Amino acid sequence: MEPPAYLVLLYYLYVDIEEPEDYRDQQKALCDELDLRGRIIVAREGINGTVSGERNSCETYIQAMHADPRTAAMTFKIDEVEDHVFPKLSVKARAEIVTLGLQADDFSPTETTGRHLSPGEWKAAMDDPDAVILDARNDYEFDLGHFKNAIRPDIGNFKELPTWINDHRSELEGKKILTYCTGGIRCEKFSGYLVREGFRDVSQLLGGIVEYGKDEEVRGENYDGECYVFDQRIGVPINHVNATIVSSCRHCGQKSSRYINCAYPPCNAQHFCCVACEETSQRYCGEACRVSADQAESKADTKSGDPG
């Protein structure tokens, strides 16, 4: 059987980019030429991207990045897929490649960051009774899947983490803090933030959940559920040892990892919905949205029926 024809690349690097706008234009030209689609953010502090494309095109892109002295050290996490997982390409120059919103207090993870743990070291560290496993992602990402015994900061955006830390300082003080995210980039910054806040024992999972799932030794063990990804796949499997499902259908309560968006556009809430309930719920997240959508529709009907 032929291997899947497309690849998804996930990558970041903290490195000095002197002219982010020029670099953005170069990246855009390169990706357009190769028909890569996805999201790339460049800043003076580095590059953060995830793109999909044909296997050969992705390989050419990786070679081009490795031939550039600035990004020669880039690590790519690679998934095989049947087709593009992004509808289009977006390349932006921003102030930061991930936004923790520290403004004047901002710093570079190349100067301050937590200790990096390999997947094997991470798995062992999780067993330490003094360890606190802190998920650095958003609530809806956690809800699809997370490490066993991890703490879920109830935040909808990475920028809210510093406030959350302030409110939960006493639970974390004196503990071995283990922090993780999807591919590792958010933790570069977040673990550095924790170090600067005075926490002494801060570690981060190198390569994030994605690499933990690919590692041949740990094979995703003790990660529950799927890993949320910001493309059309939404969730990807990680655990090849003791996999479970941690989420359940909003309507019937059956275990389900299917995230869909509410059919009522002003709501659009992402919610878990099993195959059977998709039809009966008409993709509405609940009764209130169904009623609102019906009312909006009957209003529109009345309007279009008006003479003149």
Ligand SMILES: [Zn+2]
């Ligand atoms: Zn259901």
Ligand SMILES: [Zn+2]
């Ligand atoms: Zn809704």
